[in-house]
Amino acid sequence: MRDNLLEMPKDNPFQNDLFDRKTIAENFMKIFEADEEGIILSIDSAWGTGKTTFIKMWETMINNSNEYNDKYETFYFNAWENDYIQDPLLAILTEIEVNDDKKRQVFENIKNKGKKIVKPLLSTGLKLATHGIINIDSLQIDSYIKDEMPELIEKIGDSMFEETVELKKSRQIFKEVLEKEQQTSGKTIIFFIDELDRCRPTFAIELLEVIKHLFSTKGVVFVISLDKEQLSYSIQNIYGQNMNVDGYLRRFFDLDFKLPMPDKVQYFNNKYKNIELKNINLETLKIFKQFLFGFIKGYNFSLRDIDKIIYYIKYLIPLVKEFQGSYGRTYTVVISYLYAYLISIKIKDSNLYRKIINLDYENNETDIKLTFELDNIKNISFQHEFDDIIKNKNIFNKLNEEVLSKFLKALKVIEDYNINLESNEFRILLNDNWESLSMGYLFYDKQCNLIKNLEFVENI
Structure with missing residues (x-):
């Protein structure tokens, strides 16, 4: 099926559409056009059933159609190929830098502003993590005066509080930048996220968190292809077999669509x-x-x-x-x-x-x-x-x-x-x-x- 991506004609990407999936893409474009809040859509289908081919056809249709290309900006992100990067936001920004051949202005601006924001996000996370390096078992209690211990604990608490506030502000700044760029361009931004279910479990979950908390805003749409059954296993590996996976995933997705089984x-x-x-x-x-x-x-x-x-x-x-x-x-x-x-x-x-x-x-x-x-x-x-x-x-x-x-x-x-x-x-x-x-x-x-x-x- 990957061969289909090479054979796909740009002027008619659904030319070899055996399963009438062009109709699915066109119907969702009508939904996106009427939306005023921003949408996170899951495209659910088992591994090997043509999800990647479908969303690449869909993206090509948008970018090469007079009906859509003046209304939408698209970006494709293969989550599985980027899950070696620890931070999902950094992975998205890096992908924009490496693979956006057209250097479309809206994504250039998001990347440039995002680079400034990702630094405090990363440093804050690092600082918060370092608070855990004190090993109580090996700490020489005798070298501290009893009166100094409460002061040390208070300083750690104050630092964690300040850094958490900084983290929250950074997230809010990024959302404001994203919304401003969307309004300036006058186009709806569509991110196609592919192969989420094949990622490391922690990366998959953290990527969903990033999308929901940083990118969820008016004029921004996410189309996320996944095998929900496989993703459920990943979530249960982290949170336990008794985890209510369906309820958990409903937090992230506004719409769920199950691709019809192909003939x-x-x-x-x-x-x-x-x-x-x-x-x-x-x-x-x-x-x-x-x-x-x-x-x-x-x-x-x-x-x-x-x-x-x-x-x-x-x-x-x-x-x-x-x-x-x-x-x-x-x-x-x-x-x-x-x-x-x-x-x-x-x-x-x-x-x-x-x-x-x-x-x-x-x-x-x-x-x-x-x-x-x-x-x-x-x-x-x-x-x-x-x-x-x-x-x-x-x-x-x-x-x-x-x-x-x-x-x-x-x-x-x-x-x-x-x-x-x-x-x-x-x-x-x-x-x-x-x-x-x-x-x-x-x-x-x-x-x-x-x-x-x-x-x-x-x-x-």
Whole structure:
């Protein structure tokens, strides 16, 4: 999906908008135009569902449309890429300095004024922190006169009070500067904050605090993309599992919007049509895609996961001889099924895939079923409402119940000279009208071509 950012035409950023998200952006622009208080909006969606692509399209639309660019100034801030900076306000100001290529005046002024304000904010925080460096256990009480201790405590208290007042004043000054700059420009300022949920928990929370207490003012809008479920885990890691996360987050957001779940098969097909595959058996490819669609849905693939599938199709399929010629029906179906499964777990569960590569499992049916959760695969539907090559449910049952188990057992014992892969133990019969297949056909010179091809693509 990140490729979409490179392909995005500035004059029509939603040109490849598969999920009608332009309508969402346009509707919120109407809300922003009518707002008189300032808005903090959360765009909530799971990781890998296209949040970054959406808000970059949205920002590009604003900056390159006559309808919007004379009314709005935008700035994009990737929170995750900046969470190594301790102070969120400093991180935002630094990002303005580094990445605002246009040097738009409103952000230049905010940065310049903010630099003057951030110094007392940082120094105040430092001074407040240093009050905690006195170690009572190691303090030589005898070196102090009893009458001097109350005076020392009073001085610390006065200093903390004065510095807290200074901190509060600095925050207020910044808000006044921000509001003045917005009024001078005559434009609504929109900050797009991305990938908040991937930040360090403390940075994510402190950034929300900065936005709410320093930037929340008339004429300033924040669009914050996040996975609220993941952010909730971060908050609970700090405040405890019993934390009322929803109530806590409502303090920060004026509006919450849950992005509709995208049609993943539609997304796959749109990406797939841009792949040029030559001399490929189209029927074999359709069978392979039918299995892939089942795993995409069954394993709840994200859009980024689907991007990885497209990568494997692009570079793997030309290597696989079974996709280039005509083979027996059973062999074609089994090889397509196994490739679809291996690619899927390689993307969704790399640890499980490494168990296969390293043969890190016991060679018995019970252990294989438990380790690879084969019973769960029985619940995956490989039938779709379009263009299915395989329609017989009994064939799916045979694939789910026998093929993976026999393949994994064969893979485990391939180097054992006493094992006969032509025996009934390693033989597959999917349909009475089809030819039977022994697992020996999947191995050559004690090597599995499926694994070899996948590992080769991994190293490209």
